[in-house]
Amino acid sequence: MSTPTVAGPRRLAWVRRGRTLLRFWREFRRNRAGVVGLVLLVGACVLALVAPFFISDAELSVTKAPGPLVAEPSWDYPLGTDKFGRSILDLIWQGSRVSLTVGFLATFMSVVLGTVIGIAAGHYRGWVESLLMRFTDWVLVLPTLVLAISLVVVMGRGLGTIIIAIGVTAWPVTARLVRAQTLAVEARPFIERARALGGGHWHVMTRHVLPNVMPIVLARTTLLVASTIIAESTLAFLGLSDPSRVSWGTTLQEARDAGATSAGLWWWIVPPGVAIALVALAFTMVGRALEQVYNPRLRERR
Amino acid sequence: MLGAFISLLAVAFIGFFLFRVLPGDPVRAMTQDRKVSLEQLEALREQLGLDEPLWRQFLDYLGQLATLDLGTSYQYRGAESVAGLIAEKVGPTVLLVGTATVISAVLGTWLGVRTGWRHGSTSDRVNTGIALTLWSVPTFWLGLMMIILFAAGAGPIPDIFPAGGMRDPDVTGWALVPNVAAHLVLPVITLVAVVYAQYLLVIRSSVLDEMGSDYLVTARAKGLRDAVVRRRHAVPNALLPAVTMIAIDLGGIVAGTILVETVFSWPGLGYMFYEALKVPDLPLVQGMFIFFSAAVILMNLLADLVYPLLDPRVRR
Numbered sequence: 306m307s308t309p310t311v312a313g314p315r316r317l318a319w320v321r322r323g324r325t326l327l328r329f330w331r332e333f334r335r336n337r338a339g340v341v342g343l344v345l346l347v348g349a350c351v352l353a354l355v356a357p358f359f360i361s362d363a364e365l366s367v368t369k370a371p372g373p374l375v376a377e378p379s380w381d382y383p384l385g386t387d388k389f390g391r392s393i394l395d396l397i398w399q400g401s402r403v404s405l406t407v408g409f410l411a412t413f414m415s416v417v418l419g420t421v422i423g424i425a426a427g428h429y430r431g432w433v434e435s436l437l438m439r440f441t442d443w444v445l446v447l448p449t450l451v452l453a454i455s456l457v458v459v460m461g462r463g464l465g466t467i468i469i470a471i472g473v474t475a476w477p478v479t480a481r482l483v484r485a486q487t488l489a490v491e492a493r494p495f496i497e498r499a500r501a502l503g504g505g506h507w508h509v510m511t512r513h514v515l516p517n518v519m520p521i522v523l524a525r526t527t528l529l530v531a532s533t534i535i536a537e538s539t540l541a542f543l544g545l546s547d548p549s550r551v552s553w554g555t556t557l558q559e560a561r562d563a564g565a566t567s568a569g570l571w572w573w574i575v576p577p578g579v580a581i582a583l584v585a586l587a588f589t590m591v592g593r594a595l596e597q598v599y600n601p602r603l604r605e606r607r
Numbered sequence: 608m609l610g611a612f613i614s615l616l617a618v619a620f621i622g623f624f625l626f627r628v629l630p631g632d633p634v635r636a637m638t639q640d641r642k643v644s645l646e647q648l649e650a651l652r653e654q655l656g657l658d659e660p661l662w663r664q665f666l667d668y669l670g671q672l673a674t675l676d677l678g679t680s681y682q683y684r685g686a687e688s689v690a691g692l693i694a695e696k697v698g699p700t701v702l703l704v705g706t707a708t709v710i711s712a713v714l715g716t717w718l719g720v721r722t723g724w725r726h727g728s729t730s731d732r733v734n735t736g737i738a739l740t741l742w743s744v745p746t747f748w749l750g751l752m753m754i755i756l757f758a759a760g761a762g763p764i765p766d767i768f769p770a771g772g773m774r775d776p777d778v779t780g781w782a783l784v785p786n787v788a789a790h791l792v793l794p795v796i797t798l799v800a801v802v803y804a805q806y807l808l809v810i811r812s813s814v815l816d817e818m819g820s821d822y823l824v825t826a827r828a829k830g831l832r833d834a835v836v837r838r839r840h841a842v843p844n845a846l847l848p849a850v851t852m853i854a855i856d857l858g859g860i861v862a863g864t865i866l867v868e869t870v871f872s873w874p875g876l877g878y879m880f881y882e883a884l885k886v887p888d889l890p891l892v893q894g895m896f897i898f899f900s901a902a903v904i905l906m907n908l909l910a911d912l913v914y915p916l917l918d919p920r921v922r923r
Contacts, residue, residue: 366703449862454892458889459889535743539745554608557748566770573750575752578752582740
């Protein structure tokens with residue numbers, strides 16, 4: 306601990322940031338569902354990261370998998386095996402990597418798009434705003450799954466195209482939220498001060514508006530990951546993903562194509578869906594908790 | 608009106624851009640993974656007018672759209688027009704979506720009003736929790752679970768409902784009604800599970816917004832019973848914003864329909880879309896993209912037109 310007398314402005318700023326973070330955490334901790342979701346998420350991410358240390362390629366190989374074919378859950382294979390003799394537990398574990406990665410990347414893309422469009426619309430006003438918001442509302446109304454499917458079909462199936470397809474269809478709600486928040490921020494006096502001191506459009510947007518819309522963007526991002534993970538599994542289930550990469554959606558697609566539903570092979574169908582639902586629910590709970598921290602109006606009603 | 612027209616034009620433009628411009632050579636994209644002779648390629652190019660400039664192609668394409676000519680599918684050896692195929696499959700989809708929407712709207716409104724009115728109560732928490740869980744579950748997986756539990760024989764009561772399709776092949780005449788109804792049960796339950804949760808959450812938050820209003824205090828001060836305050840005063844006002852919210856999310860119903868029809872092999876538009884994307888049958892995918900988008904936009908226009916009739920405040 307240094308004495309406050311030698312603290313420069315930079316250090317002061319960090320201290321203040323630390324304090325804000327602490328206050329934020331105290332507020333967040335009050336929401337029990339949010340904490341449960343956060344624990345789940347951290348667990349899922351850690352598991353996904355360490356998966357390669359526990360699962361060898363041979364165990365996931367279509368030709369060399371060690372297990373018996375389509376076996377019920379047993380001591381060796383806690384969740385049973387699929388038609389190639391791969392352990393379902395390993396498939397879920399490994400699949401979490403693709404599902405989470407695609408979820409994060411697609412969300413990132415759509416959030417960047419939404420934030421840029423939202424801030425631009427809220428900052429420039431006039432015809433730019435009405436044009437951008439018309440466009441946003443138009444995309445918002447369109448059936449996004451149909452648009453995403455069409456994009457993937459035209460661009461060729463694969464993980465990259467899935468990320469792009471979800472990214473360019475999921476941004477409108479973010480854009481509307483960010484625009485509303487931008488309008489609120491721009492009405493405040495410190496923006497006028499920044500303009501009076503000669504700050505240009507770029508300066509105002511990146512230095513003053515962006516930091517102030519970030520909390521909303523963060524909450525929105527967390528909520529969005531839940532829906533992009535579901536979207537990924539949906540597109541993969543429709544056979545639009547890369548079949549050589551294991552994900553929760555492709556596992557379900559393989560199960561259905563192998564007739565697992567009509568044969569009643571529940572251990573092949575239940576786990577991937579539960580995994581998707583748990584992770585999506587965890588993101589939703591954390592996102593709602595974040596919203597409540599940043600938006601006191603929501604806090605009292607719950 | 609003008610807005611809807613511009614939206615439709617934009618859909619047409621995106622359809623053109625997606626399927627004609629983006630793939631580089633549309634003919635190559637259309638014939639992906641299929642054996643085609645050089646003559647066939649040439650004939651396709653000619654037929655699509657690809658030797659003409661792009662703006663010219665776009666105008667031709669608009670002209671075709673205006674006459675409801677969506678091209679021909681080649682999945683069926685080029686004999687079937689896309690518009691004809693769509694018209695053929697609309698019936699089953701309307702039956703499925705109509706039934707599910709009516710049930711969801713009634714269930715969602717009823718539960719949404721109750722949970723919003725008594726927010727914070729146990730029933731509110733339980734219902735919101737169920738809705739949020741259903742919201743997190745992928746639609747297609749819910750369908751697969753339905754089949755496993757109620758059709759495949761893994762559940763407690765094996766085989767009560769058929770696993771897919773719309774009817775058994777040997778059934779005709781009046782016997783068709785109970786037969787189709789039995790086939791309808793699982794798809795409708797799945798679709799309702801997805802859609803009602805949305806309605807519940809929208810109407811609940813809409814009721815919450817009205818809760819603090821002065822007019823409710825007035826109604827209570829008049830000595831009206833709680834149920835009357837809710838039914839006569841709060842609900843009509845809370846339903847208004849819900850109309851717009853639900854119209855905006857019609858795309859979600861389209862998505863749900865595609866997935867439910869795919870899982871249950873329900874012979875409607877969604878299943879045809881799935882079959883088309885598997886091939887891929889680009890003219891059919893394009894036609895259905897335009898059809899679905901146009902349908903959603905027109906429904907939104909309808910909601911905009913009906914809104915002033917429901918809400919005197921926006922009437923001028």
